[in-house]
Amino acid sequence: MFSKKIIASLATAAALTGAGFLTTNEIAPQTFSAQEVKAGSINDYIANQGIQPVSIQFREGTFNEWFGYENGVGKPEGVVVHETADPNATAENEVSYFNNYWESIQTYVHAFVDSSEIINIHSADYGVWGAGPTANSKYIQVELCEEHTTDAFARSVANDAYYVAYRLHQYGLPVEYGKTVVSHDQVSKMYGETDHTDPTGYFANWGYSMEQFVQLVQKYYNQMGGSNTNSGSNSGTNSNTNTGTNNGGVTSNSSEGTVKVTNPASFMAPLVGFNTNGSTTSSNRGLANDTDWYTDQSRDYNGHRYYRVSTNEWVIDTYATFTAK
Ligand SMILES: [Zn+2]
Secondary structure (H helix, E strand, C coil): CCCCCCHHHHHHHHHHCCCCCCCCCCCCCCCCCCCCCCCCCHHHHHHHCCCCCCCEEECCCCCCCCCCECCECCCCCEEEEEECCCCCCCHHHHHHHHHHHHHHHCCCCCEEECCCCEEECCCCCCCCCCCCHHHHCCEEEEEECCCCCHHHHHHHHHHHHHHHHHHHHHCCCCCCECCCEEEHHHHHHHHCCCCCCCCHHHHHHCCCCHHHHHHHHHHHHHHCCCCCCCCCHHHHHCCCCCCCCCCCCCCEEEEEEEEEECCCCCCEEEEEEECCCCCEEEEEEEEECCEEEEEEEEEEECCEEEEEEECCEEEECCCEEEEEC
16 A cells, blocks of 8 residues: 555546557456355355456556665565555556656555556566565565455456466565565564555455465466476575675676677666675666677676676676677
8 A cells, every 4th residue: 555645636647658558358347246255255256257367467667766675686585465545546547656656655566456457567676665665675566456346356366366476486485474475564563664554454345364365376376387496596695795805706707798688577678886895786777678788797696697788887687698709
Protein backbone atom coordinates (compact mmCIF):
# COMPACT_ATOMS: atom_id res chain seq x y z
CA MET A 1 0.00 0.00 0.00
CA PHE A 2 1.10 3.53 -0.69
CA SER A 3 -0.31 7.02 -0.52
CA LYS A 4 -3.81 7.22 -1.93
CA LYS A 5 -3.96 10.95 -2.29
CA ILE A 6 -4.03 11.35 -6.05
CA ILE A 7 -5.14 7.95 -7.22
CA ALA A 8 -8.71 9.04 -7.91
CA SER A 9 -7.68 10.85 -11.06
CA LEU A 10 -6.00 7.94 -12.74
CA ALA A 11 -8.20 7.51 -15.78
CA THR A 12 -6.52 10.29 -17.72
CA ALA A 13 -3.04 9.12 -16.86
CA ALA A 14 -3.81 5.66 -18.20
CA ALA A 15 -4.92 7.02 -21.54
CA LEU A 16 -1.67 8.89 -22.10
CA THR A 17 0.48 5.81 -21.92
CA GLY A 18 -1.98 3.30 -23.27
CA ALA A 19 -0.07 2.77 -26.50
CA GLY A 20 2.03 -0.33 -26.83
CA PHE A 21 1.61 -3.96 -26.20
CA LEU A 22 -1.13 -5.14 -24.00
CA THR A 23 -1.72 -8.81 -23.70
CA THR A 24 -5.31 -9.58 -24.42
CA ASN A 25 -6.13 -12.12 -21.83
CA GLU A 26 -9.71 -11.01 -21.87
CA ILE A 27 -11.68 -13.03 -19.47
CA ALA A 28 -15.36 -13.75 -19.84
CA PRO A 29 -16.99 -11.99 -16.93
CA GLN A 30 -18.11 -14.42 -14.31
CA THR A 31 -19.51 -13.36 -11.03
CA PHE A 32 -19.59 -15.43 -7.93
CA SER A 33 -20.49 -14.07 -4.56
CA ALA A 34 -18.16 -14.55 -1.66
CA GLN A 35 -20.77 -16.86 -0.16
CA GLU A 36 -20.63 -19.18 -3.15
CA VAL A 37 -16.92 -19.68 -2.67
CA LYS A 38 -16.54 -20.73 0.91
CA ALA A 39 -13.98 -18.93 2.97
CA GLY A 40 -10.55 -20.44 2.68
CA SER A 41 -11.17 -22.22 -0.57
CA ILE A 42 -9.89 -19.64 -3.02
CA ASN A 43 -6.99 -21.92 -3.92
CA ASP A 44 -9.46 -24.77 -4.53
CA TYR A 45 -11.56 -22.47 -6.67
CA ILE A 46 -8.48 -21.60 -8.77
CA ALA A 47 -7.78 -25.30 -9.25
CA ASN A 48 -11.39 -26.30 -9.91
CA GLN A 49 -12.00 -23.51 -12.41
CA GLY A 50 -8.74 -24.26 -14.18
CA ILE A 51 -7.60 -20.67 -13.72
CA GLN A 52 -4.16 -20.12 -15.24
CA PRO A 53 -1.92 -17.13 -14.56
CA VAL A 54 -1.40 -14.71 -17.43
CA SER A 55 2.02 -13.98 -18.90
CA ILE A 56 4.26 -11.38 -17.30
CA GLN A 57 4.58 -8.22 -19.38
CA PHE A 58 7.98 -6.60 -19.16
CA ARG A 59 7.78 -2.88 -19.79
CA GLU A 60 10.25 -0.09 -19.22
CA GLY A 61 9.19 2.14 -16.37
CA THR A 62 10.44 5.64 -15.65
CA PHE A 63 12.18 4.91 -12.33
CA ASN A 64 15.82 5.74 -12.99
CA GLU A 65 17.37 5.19 -9.56
CA TRP A 66 19.46 2.12 -10.33
CA PHE A 67 20.77 0.57 -7.13
CA GLY A 68 21.70 -2.97 -6.24
CA TYR A 69 20.51 -4.87 -3.19
CA GLU A 70 22.62 -5.16 -0.06
CA ASN A 71 24.06 -8.37 -1.53
CA GLY A 72 24.62 -6.78 -4.92
CA VAL A 73 23.00 -6.31 -8.29
CA GLY A 74 20.91 -9.34 -9.20
CA LYS A 75 20.88 -10.55 -5.57
CA PRO A 76 17.39 -10.05 -4.13
CA GLU A 77 16.55 -12.08 -1.01
CA GLY A 78 12.83 -12.52 -1.63
CA VAL A 79 9.60 -10.74 -2.54
CA VAL A 80 7.40 -8.34 -0.56
CA VAL A 81 3.69 -8.81 -1.24
CA HIS A 82 1.72 -5.55 -1.21
CA GLU A 83 -1.88 -4.60 -1.85
CA THR A 84 -2.71 -1.18 -3.27
CA ALA A 85 -5.63 -0.32 -0.94
CA ASP A 86 -7.27 1.45 -3.86
CA PRO A 87 -10.61 -0.07 -4.87
CA ASN A 88 -10.78 1.68 -8.23
CA ALA A 89 -7.36 1.33 -9.84
CA THR A 90 -6.30 -1.42 -12.24
CA ALA A 91 -2.70 -2.50 -12.80
CA GLU A 92 -2.65 -0.28 -15.91
CA ASN A 93 -3.85 2.68 -13.84
CA GLU A 94 -1.22 2.10 -11.18
CA VAL A 95 1.60 1.70 -13.69
CA SER A 96 0.70 5.01 -15.30
CA TYR A 97 0.36 6.72 -11.95
CA PHE A 98 3.70 5.53 -10.60
CA ASN A 99 5.54 6.23 -13.82
CA ASN A 100 4.24 9.79 -13.70
CA TYR A 101 4.56 10.51 -9.99
CA TRP A 102 7.26 8.35 -8.41
CA GLU A 103 9.56 11.32 -7.88
CA SER A 104 6.97 13.30 -5.92
CA ILE A 105 5.58 10.36 -3.93
CA GLN A 106 9.04 8.77 -3.51
CA THR A 107 7.61 5.32 -4.11
CA TYR A 108 8.08 2.70 -6.81
CA VAL A 109 7.68 -1.07 -7.06
CA HIS A 110 8.72 -3.74 -9.55
CA ALA A 111 5.31 -4.90 -10.67
CA PHE A 112 1.55 -4.43 -10.49
CA VAL A 113 -0.90 -7.29 -10.76
CA ASP A 114 -4.65 -7.47 -11.22
CA SER A 115 -7.09 -10.12 -12.44
CA SER A 116 -5.98 -9.87 -16.06
CA GLU A 117 -2.45 -8.45 -16.15
CA ILE A 118 0.99 -8.81 -14.60
CA ILE A 119 3.00 -5.72 -15.51
CA ASN A 120 6.68 -5.56 -14.55
CA ILE A 121 8.14 -2.05 -14.79
CA HIS A 122 11.64 -2.26 -13.29
CA SER A 123 14.40 -4.84 -13.54
CA ALA A 124 14.27 -7.07 -10.47
CA ASP A 125 18.09 -7.16 -10.48
CA TYR A 126 17.80 -3.71 -8.90
CA GLY A 127 15.95 -2.44 -5.85
CA VAL A 128 12.94 -0.12 -5.65
CA TRP A 129 11.30 2.14 -3.07
CA GLY A 130 8.37 0.16 -1.70
CA ALA A 131 8.70 -0.53 2.00
CA GLY A 132 11.41 1.36 3.84
CA PRO A 133 15.20 1.28 3.39
CA THR A 134 15.91 -2.13 4.94
CA ALA A 135 13.27 -3.98 2.92
CA ASN A 136 14.15 -2.01 -0.20
CA SER A 137 17.73 -3.25 0.05
CA LYS A 138 16.58 -6.87 0.25
CA TYR A 139 13.39 -7.51 -1.70
CA ILE A 140 11.60 -7.46 -4.99
CA GLN A 141 8.21 -5.76 -4.47
CA VAL A 142 4.86 -6.42 -6.12
CA GLU A 143 1.52 -4.68 -5.64
CA LEU A 144 -1.80 -6.53 -5.95
CA CYS A 145 -4.76 -4.45 -7.12
CA GLU A 146 -8.17 -4.73 -5.52
CA GLU A 147 -10.95 -6.67 -7.22
CA HIS A 148 -14.71 -6.80 -6.64
CA THR A 149 -15.81 -10.33 -7.45
CA THR A 150 -14.56 -13.60 -6.06
CA ASP A 151 -13.67 -14.78 -9.53
CA ALA A 152 -11.59 -11.67 -10.21
CA PHE A 153 -9.96 -11.92 -6.78
CA ALA A 154 -9.02 -15.55 -7.45
CA ARG A 155 -7.53 -14.65 -10.82
CA SER A 156 -5.60 -11.74 -9.31
CA VAL A 157 -4.00 -13.82 -6.56
CA ALA A 158 -3.18 -16.55 -9.09
CA ASN A 159 -1.34 -13.92 -11.13
CA ASP A 160 0.32 -12.48 -8.03
CA ALA A 161 1.46 -15.89 -6.77
CA TYR A 162 2.78 -16.75 -10.21
CA TYR A 163 4.83 -13.55 -10.30
CA VAL A 164 6.33 -14.31 -6.87
CA ALA A 165 7.09 -17.90 -7.88
CA TYR A 166 8.66 -16.75 -11.13
CA ARG A 167 11.01 -14.36 -9.33
CA LEU A 168 12.00 -16.83 -6.59
CA HIS A 169 12.71 -19.47 -9.20
CA GLN A 170 14.64 -17.03 -11.38
CA TYR A 171 16.95 -16.07 -8.53
CA GLY A 172 17.32 -19.57 -7.12
CA LEU A 173 15.50 -18.74 -3.88
CA PRO A 174 13.33 -21.25 -2.01
CA VAL A 175 9.68 -20.59 -1.09
CA GLU A 176 9.85 -19.69 2.61
CA TYR A 177 7.02 -17.75 4.22
CA GLY A 178 8.36 -14.97 6.40
CA LYS A 179 11.75 -15.15 4.75
CA THR A 180 11.62 -15.18 0.96
CA VAL A 181 7.89 -14.41 0.73
CA VAL A 182 6.91 -11.64 3.14
CA SER A 183 3.89 -9.39 3.45
CA HIS A 184 4.31 -5.65 3.86
CA ASP A 185 2.66 -6.30 7.24
CA GLN A 186 5.58 -8.55 8.23
CA VAL A 187 8.11 -6.07 6.90
CA SER A 188 6.59 -3.32 9.07
CA LYS A 189 6.86 -5.55 12.14
CA MET A 190 10.37 -6.82 11.34
CA TYR A 191 12.04 -3.51 10.55
CA GLY A 192 9.72 -0.87 12.03
CA GLU A 193 10.30 1.52 9.15
CA THR A 194 6.73 1.50 7.82
CA ASP A 195 3.36 1.02 9.51
CA HIS A 196 1.47 -0.57 6.62
CA THR A 197 -0.27 -3.89 7.22
CA ASP A 198 -1.16 -4.90 3.66
CA PRO A 199 -2.26 -7.28 2.27
CA THR A 200 -3.51 -8.95 5.46
CA GLY A 201 -6.79 -7.05 5.84
CA TYR A 202 -7.69 -7.19 2.16
CA PHE A 203 -6.99 -10.93 2.02
CA ALA A 204 -9.16 -11.43 5.11
CA ASN A 205 -12.07 -9.73 3.35
CA TRP A 206 -12.01 -12.66 0.91
CA GLY A 207 -11.42 -15.29 3.58
CA TYR A 208 -7.86 -15.55 2.35
CA SER A 209 -4.52 -15.49 4.17
CA MET A 210 -0.82 -15.11 3.44
CA GLU A 211 -0.35 -18.77 4.39
CA GLN A 212 -2.76 -19.80 1.65
CA PHE A 213 -1.13 -17.39 -0.76
CA VAL A 214 2.27 -18.95 -0.08
CA GLN A 215 0.79 -22.40 -0.78
CA LEU A 216 -0.25 -21.09 -4.17
CA VAL A 217 3.24 -19.67 -4.75
CA GLN A 218 4.64 -23.11 -3.93
CA LYS A 219 2.31 -24.76 -6.43
CA TYR A 220 3.46 -22.55 -9.31
CA TYR A 221 7.07 -22.75 -8.17
CA ASN A 222 6.95 -26.55 -8.30
CA GLN A 223 5.55 -26.37 -11.82
CA MET A 224 8.60 -24.37 -12.86
CA GLY A 225 10.90 -27.32 -12.41
CA GLY A 226 11.61 -27.58 -8.72
CA SER A 227 14.62 -26.02 -7.18
CA ASN A 228 16.92 -23.85 -9.13
CA THR A 229 20.62 -23.37 -8.69
CA ASN A 230 21.60 -20.01 -7.35
CA SER A 231 24.42 -18.98 -9.60
CA GLY A 232 27.13 -17.21 -7.73
CA SER A 233 25.27 -17.27 -4.44
CA ASN A 234 28.23 -18.02 -2.23
CA SER A 235 30.40 -15.23 -3.48
CA GLY A 236 27.46 -12.89 -3.89
CA THR A 237 26.28 -12.99 -0.32
CA ASN A 238 29.63 -11.97 1.04
CA SER A 239 30.93 -8.49 0.81
CA ASN A 240 33.82 -8.01 -1.51
CA THR A 241 36.96 -9.43 0.05
CA ASN A 242 40.06 -7.32 -0.02
CA THR A 243 43.02 -9.36 -1.08
CA GLY A 244 45.46 -6.59 -0.42
CA THR A 245 45.29 -4.50 -3.53
CA ASN A 246 43.98 -1.00 -3.15
CA ASN A 247 41.04 -1.38 -5.48
CA GLY A 248 39.04 -3.54 -3.11
CA GLY A 249 40.55 -6.76 -4.29
CA VAL A 250 38.86 -6.62 -7.65
CA THR A 251 41.18 -7.20 -10.53
CA SER A 252 40.54 -5.63 -13.87
CA ASN A 253 41.53 -7.79 -16.80
CA SER A 254 42.56 -6.44 -20.12
CA SER A 255 40.17 -8.06 -22.52
CA GLU A 256 39.51 -6.25 -25.73
CA GLY A 257 36.44 -7.10 -27.70
CA THR A 258 32.81 -6.27 -28.27
CA VAL A 259 29.82 -6.54 -25.99
CA LYS A 260 26.34 -6.86 -27.42
CA VAL A 261 23.77 -5.47 -25.01
CA THR A 262 20.26 -6.76 -24.39
CA ASN A 263 18.06 -6.24 -21.36
CA PRO A 264 14.72 -8.05 -21.80
CA ALA A 265 13.19 -6.06 -18.93
CA SER A 266 13.92 -2.66 -20.42
CA PHE A 267 14.83 -0.74 -23.54
CA MET A 268 18.34 -0.35 -22.23
CA ALA A 269 20.94 -1.95 -20.03
CA PRO A 270 21.95 0.16 -17.02
CA LEU A 271 25.58 1.11 -16.45
CA VAL A 272 27.43 1.19 -13.15
CA GLY A 273 30.64 2.77 -11.95
CA PHE A 274 33.13 1.27 -9.50
CA ASN A 275 34.04 3.15 -6.35
CA THR A 276 37.60 3.12 -5.11
CA ASN A 277 36.63 0.54 -2.48
CA GLY A 278 35.46 -1.81 -5.22
CA SER A 279 31.72 -1.46 -4.69
CA THR A 280 29.44 -0.39 -7.51
CA THR A 281 27.63 2.88 -7.86
CA SER A 282 24.55 3.34 -10.01
CA SER A 283 24.56 5.53 -13.05
CA ASN A 284 21.55 7.09 -14.69
CA ARG A 285 22.95 6.20 -18.10
CA GLY A 286 22.38 3.03 -20.04
CA LEU A 287 23.12 1.33 -23.34
CA ALA A 288 20.31 0.81 -25.83
CA ASN A 289 19.26 -2.76 -26.44
CA ASP A 290 20.76 -4.63 -29.39
CA THR A 291 23.75 -2.34 -29.73
CA ASP A 292 27.43 -3.34 -29.86
CA TRP A 293 30.09 -1.61 -27.75
CA TYR A 294 33.85 -1.72 -27.77
CA THR A 295 35.27 -2.84 -24.44
CA ASP A 296 38.88 -2.92 -23.29
CA GLN A 297 38.60 -4.30 -19.75
CA SER A 298 36.50 -6.57 -17.59
CA ARG A 299 36.34 -7.11 -13.86
CA ASP A 300 34.53 -9.53 -11.61
CA TYR A 301 32.34 -8.42 -8.73
CA ASN A 302 29.76 -10.28 -6.64
CA GLY A 303 29.64 -13.23 -8.98
CA HIS A 304 29.23 -11.14 -12.10
CA ARG A 305 31.58 -9.97 -14.80
CA TYR A 306 31.43 -6.31 -15.80
CA TYR A 307 32.65 -4.95 -19.13
CA ARG A 308 34.04 -1.44 -19.37
CA VAL A 309 32.57 0.76 -22.09
CA SER A 310 33.90 4.15 -20.98
CA THR A 311 36.34 5.49 -18.37
CA ASN A 312 34.26 4.30 -15.43
CA GLU A 313 31.08 2.90 -16.90
CA TRP A 314 30.56 -0.83 -16.91
CA VAL A 315 27.80 -3.15 -18.06
CA ILE A 316 27.03 -6.34 -16.15
CA ASP A 317 27.23 -9.74 -17.88
CA THR A 318 23.52 -10.26 -17.24
CA TYR A 319 22.90 -7.86 -20.12
CA ALA A 320 26.06 -8.26 -22.19
CA THR A 321 27.46 -10.94 -24.47
CA PHE A 322 31.20 -10.63 -24.95
CA THR A 323 33.04 -11.47 -28.14
CA ALA A 324 36.83 -11.28 -28.00
CA LYS A 325 38.60 -9.14 -30.56
ZN1 LIG B 1 2.50 -2.13 1.02
